Amino acid sequence: MAEETLFQQINNIAHRANPYPLYTELRKTPVLREPDGSYIVSKYRFITDLLHDPRLSSDIRTRDPEDRKARAAAASEFPVSFIRTDPPEHDRLRRMITRQFGPPHTPNLVDNMKNELAQIVNDLLDGLHTQQRTRIDIVDDFAYPFPVTVICRLLGVPSEDEVRFHAWANKIASSLDPQPQDSEENQELTTQQAVSEIGHYMKDLIVLHKQQPGEDMLSRLISDTSPDGQLSIMELISTAVTLLIAGHETTVNLQTNGMLTLLRNPEVLLRLRNEPELIVPLVEETLRFEPPVQFNSQRTAGRDIHIGGETIPKGAPVYLMLAAGNRDPERFDDPERFIPDRTDNQHLGFGNGIHYCFGAPLARLEVQTALNTLARRLINPRLVTDPPPYRPNAVLRGPRHLLIDIDGIKQ
Numbered sequence: 001m002a003e004e005t006l007f008q009q010i011n012n013i014a015h016r017a018n019p020y021p022l023y024t025e026l027r028k029t030p031v032l033r034e035p036d037g038s039y040i041v042s043k044y045r046f047i048t049d050l051l052h053d054p055r056l057s058s059d060i061r062t063r064d065p066e067d068r069k070a071r072a073a074a075a076s077e078f079p080v081s082f083i084r085t086d087p088p089e090h091d092r093l094r095r096m097i098t099r100q101f102g103p104p105h106t107p108n109l110v111d112n113m114k115n116e117l118a119q120i121v122n123d124l125l126d127g128l129h130t131q132q133r134t135r136i137d138i139v140d141d142f143a144y145p146f147p148v149t150v151i152c153r154l155l156g157v158p159s160e161d162e163v164r165f166h167a168w169a170n171k172i173a174s175s176l177d178p179q180p181q182d183s184e185e186n187q188e189l190t191t192q193q194a195v196s197e198i199g200h201y202m203k204d205l206i207v208l209h210k211q212q213p214g215e216d217m218l219s220r221l222i223s224d225t226s227p228d229g230q231l232s233i234m235e236l237i238s239t240a241v242t243l244l245i246a247g248h249e250t251t252v253n254l255q256t257n258g259m260l261t262l263l264r265n266p267e268v269l270l271r272l273r274n275e276p277e278l279i280v281p282l283v284e285e286t287l288r289f290e291p292p293v294q295f296n297s298q299r300t301a302g303r304d305i306h307i308g309g310e311t312i313p314k315g316a317p318v319y320l321m322l323a324a325g326n327r328d329p330e331r332f333d334d335p336e337r338f339i340p341d342r343t344d345n346q347h348l349g350f351g352n353g354i355h356y357c358f359g360a361p362l363a364r365l366e367v368q369t370a371l372n373t374l375a376r377r378l379i380n381p382r383l384v385t386d387p388p389p390y391r392p393n394a395v396l397r398g399p400r401h402l403l404i405d406i407d408g409i410k411q
């Protein structure tokens with residue numbers, strides 16, 4: 001059997017717990033051609049250049065029609081999400097959707113959620129306290145239910161429907177992988193079925209919100225008449241599905257990666273307990289050091305692009321290795337070290353350029369609240385297994401479980 005390329009090794013679950021030495025190797029050839037004709041870009045400077053380069057397309061429909069992802073998009077009855085579109089379509093949709101999420105039209109939306117977020121987090125810990133738990137799974141008991149509750153409330157999706165959309169969301173998230181390796185829980189379902197079922201679920205919900213509008217984002221997106229017009233029903237479905245999935249799949253991993261890093265660095269955990277304001281740079285450093293989105297997997301060269309002494313030919317799939325850029329020694333001092341109060345930290349954890357993470361203000365506040373509360377309330381937390389078991393997903397990387405032992409939970 002042919003030896004695995006570096007990129008194939010990164011995608012191999014055997015390296016999920018620590019892909020970082022492979023990224024160091026990868027940066028030695030910062031624009032690397034894979035045997036299948038795709039290109040892997042791993043240096044910070046080239047990644048940021050390309051994230052701002054209009055020749056690099058996010059639209060999967062520009063790929064060879066035989067490409068796996070292009071075929072899936074063509075077969076879908078629902079349009080691609082705005083994350084997978086280029087200007088001017090992308091800009092129009094992003095403008096219309098942002099109106100209901102942040103400045104200048106809804107400037108205080110995220111800020112006003114501060115108390116609600118703290119309440120959800122404390123309720124979760126109170127529940128574990130009542131059960132007198134001495135062992136908890138940070139993922140299942142805390143980091144997953146928290147952002148799911150938040151994004152459901154924000155959008156106006158009933159959180160009890162989580163049992164329905166969990167498998168769909170998981171399947172769609174794993175389809176981002178270049179070599180999807182399904183977890184046992186979603187082997188029965190195809191990506192196409194997942195897209196179709198979640199699309200129809202969302203369509204029914206939109207109809208319901210049209211009849212009985214609430215204060216939620218879905219109702220506002222339905223009724224808003226912006227200078228760009230109104231979102232069509234199909235655009236609404238794709239947008240709502242994107243926000244629902246993007247709103248929790250990544251945030252789970254940032255909290256868990258953050259907690260894992262704190263438990264591996266007990267002196268930092270102690271410092272955070274005494275200096276809660278450290279949380280702001282600490283979350284940024286987690287986004288650099290252990291980013292939940294390890295690479296962008298859906299870019300395509302719209303034209304020939306000369307970069308790093310290579311020519312990426314028109315039509316080639318391009319992978320931008322955000323996690324490798326985040327540890328590029330040409331950009332960051334001492335990049336392999338977790339420095340919780342690092343000041344120069346323009347990491348790529350939320351991407352960059354026109355597709356820069358739409359939910360970054362919410363994700364930051366959620367994870368700041370979660371880690372500060374865990375640090376304050378958990379008594380003597382210890383890791384049970386290190387490294388923990390990881391989810392198969394190479395793109396959205398994070399532990400499947402993070403078991404910790406505790407001596408109790410403070411009130």
Ligand code: HEM
Binds near residue numbers: 242350
């Ligand atoms: C820690 C949590 C999160 C991380 C690490 C993260 C990361 C990212 C990254 C790297 C991108 C760029 C993708 C690209 O360039 O193709 C992105 C885009 C996006 N994110 Fe997030 N995200 C997080 C949380 C959220 C949340 C909470 C929401 C929704 C409320 C959200 C919604 C989006 C959307 C809609 C886009 C696409 C924006 C566009 O294409 O214009 N994200 N995110």
